[in-house]
Amino acid sequence: MDNLTEKQRKKCMKTITSKDTKIEVSLRKTLWHKGYRYRKNYKKLPGKPDIVFLRKKIAIFCDGDFWHGYDWENKKENISTNKNYWLNKIEKNIERDKKNTKKLEEKGWKVLRFWGHEIKNNLDKCIKIIENVYNNREEQN
Numbered sequence: 001m002d003n004l005t006e007k008q009r010k011k012c013m014k015t016i017t018s019k020d021t022k023i024e025v026s027l028r029k030t031l032w033h034k035g036y037r038y039r040k041n042y043k044k045l046p047g048k049p050d051i052v053f054l055r056k057k058i059a060i061f062c063d064g065d066f067w068h069g070y071d072w073e074n075k076k077e078n079i080s081t082n083k084n085y086w087l088n089k090i091e092k093n094i095e096r097d098k099k100n101t102k103k104l105e106e107k108g109w110k111v112l113r114f115w116g117h118e119i120k121n122n123l124d125k126c127i128k129i130i131e132n133v134y135n136n137r138e139e140q141n
Contacts, residue, residue: 023119024050024062030127036134045109047100057140058133059104061097061113069094070115110137 019041028040028051042052042059049059063070069090079086101111110133114126 019050021062021064021116023064023114023116026123027051027060027062027114027119027126030123031130034127034131036130046103047097049104049111053134055139056134056137057107057109058130058137059109059111060130061111062116062119063097063113064116066090067093068097068115070117108140 024040028038031038031051036053039052039054041048041050042054045052045059047059047061050062051060052058065071066075067090069075072090072094076087076090097113101113104111112130112133119126
């Protein structure tokens with residue numbers, strides 16, 4: 001059962017954005033301050049990656065835990081409101097993420113995906129992973 005009225009829930013859901021989320025912004029700001037230059041929400045690639053290093057062909061996605069299905073097998077049991085809608089929506093998101101990752105890799109891209117809680121709780125580790133991949137990857141043609 002939802003604690004919010006239908007009107008309150010609608011207002012709440014309208015505030016959710018698909019770009020410039022807190023996790024994306026914190027990751028991008030840290031990379032920018034370290035001197036890395038990138039494209040954001042790059043529309044020319046499958047899945048519109050949140051961060052793209054064009055010359056190195058690195059695509060980075062910042063996946064929100066709920067929307068992209070973190071620990072989905074356990075979490076899906078806890079959905080109580082509009083269960084069929086959310087199961088269908090999140091499972092489609094998971095499949096779309098897999099397809100986009102595969103398409104990018106087939107085109108020679110290195111794909112990095114970070115869960116929201118990873119960025120929030122251990123930003124430095126995420127940055128080190130990105131730096132390691134960036135520094136060990138040749139420029140691509």
